[in-house]
Amino acid sequence: MSLLELDDVSVTYRIAAGEVPAVRGVSLTLDSGAALGVAGESGSGKSTLAMALLRLLPKDARVGGRILLDGDDVLTMRWGRMRAVRWAEASIVFQGAQHGLNPVRKIGDQIAEPLLVHGLAKPDAARRRVTELLEQVGLPAWRARSYPHELSGGQRQRVMIAMALACSPRLIIADEPTTALDVMVQAQVLSLIKELVAEHGISLIMISHDLSVLADVCDQLAVMYAGRVVEHGPSREVFHDAKHPYSKALAAAFPTVGDPASRMAPKGLGGDPPDPMHLPGGCSFHPRCPVALDECATLDVALWPAAPGRTAACVHARANEEVS
């Protein structure tokens, strides 16, 4: 049985000007021990989706569909059960380089907090666990007595990872864990996440705008555009042979390391992400699509099989399959 199952999940923000659909009918599954990457530009709804998994969205957000964690629907859970699930079963690695850590509390206390809140350890045991966790992420034990501002961005991100591991959850959601870190530190943090997830058999959902990072860490990849999944499949295949023109553009936006030609000519994508309150008709990507057909302006393509084990939401994807 799969650990996490998203069934037609939608998130709508109600603001003064009307309703903003941020996530529109996303269905995904994640097996125990697997890693899923969610890619997309800012505003594609990927972070909103991540927050919806633990019901962390603000009150003005309405979530529809079903989010099954171990067969339990997160959206209909009572608050007591919801709090018990938070961090103990699924934890989140936020962008720690910025404000993910409380600036006036010691790091050790912040890592130990979920253990104490969930009654998983007495203060003594929690302190030993903190030492162990810091060791796992490559920080010396005395760092438990430091404050966040005394650490570098990379170290803070390591603390965020240690904190996420504290209760030995079955699922970790990593929301842009390497954004705002320099490239060297980014590589270290990524390999740390990869290593720890594999070692503890934890399932991972990783969110990023960087397709190459996701392809490196995750088995499966879902590309989101304007609140929908537009392509889904094994990450290597999606990265190297994208079926959807948006995934292609996203993959090309980052130069391949060691390939000077691609470095000299990074292919960006023209135009801006669509305003979610005024989505274009038909395929929402067609105004920016380099290979749009006339019918794209009216025909809204759902995800359909694009290759074995892969789906894409593009008229061209179906055509490719028929030709081959």
Next chain:
Amino acid sequence: MTAPLDALEPAAQAAGSAEEPQARRGTLRYALSKAAGALFSIAMVIVGTFFLFRLLPGDPVRNLAQGRNMTPAQLDLERHRLGLDKPLIDQFFDFVGDTLRLDLGTSYEYKRPVLDLIGERLGPTLLLAGTGLVIAVSLGLWQGTHAGWRHGSRFDRFSTGASLVLWSVPTFWLGLLLMMVLGVGIGPIPGLFPFRGIESIDAPDGFAYVLDVASHMVLPTLTLVAVVYAQYLLVMRSSLLEEVSQDYVTVARAKGLRDDDVRKRHAVPNALLPTVTLVFMRIGFVVGGAVTVETIFTWPGLGQLFYEAVSVPDFTLMQGTFLLITVAVIVMNTLADVVYHMIDPRVRSA
């Protein structure tokens, strides 16, 4: 830095050095440097006070005469008695020496040492302004916390609106209004609280005396609190709003903490930091009393004394109270810096 070293640095940083750096013993040094700065400010204030009061228009001796006919000889004698006939520089050194010996001179009006007068009035002022401050701070911070936590709610709109209205009202007007409604009484409603002085003329003894003073405190305290609590509410509210949007608050929620615990353990301690400075500055001003409120309710405090000194004008008394208030504000500002240094780790290591 050379390129290879640059490339190595992140790795070294991430691993962290194995040894913990020496704990900083900076707080004491910081406090001492702040105290030195405060002493310098106080010295400047003493110098400034002397010249400021010599620059004020009006001849103190003529004012003392209060219109009575005095011969120039009598005036000269009086000037000599007060030391006003010496050269300015000598007067200055006399003043500095006396002040350092805590001799603030003799009041022209009361013919008594200024220090004694201040000592007498300090108690009532600390009682009134201190109580007012404690209530205003508690009320403001409590309402600000709840208004900020549920911003846009009915509680937020009502409490923030009400505090702003009270803040905009002139103190003397609100004081007189309260005096009329709750003190004198309107129509069939009898007056509920006394509104003159600190105690009844036939004040009883023991516990009944405490109750008597307490009932005299009600109206002035109410006025004092109503007018100032808005600033604590507003600072706390906006400070909390800023903290609530930070990621660490979402992290705290994601950890499974109850909403109340997220507020009490994470958001409020951070949001309280900016209010520390504000509260300490206000403590400094408590010593000055509340001139308007004390005058309206004839409260025998320093504020009233200062008011009397200005209206006579009684220069030594003005000088003395002025010095006292300034020194109190400087001392409290210094304390605020030191306390802030102790409770905010970010300031400590900066």
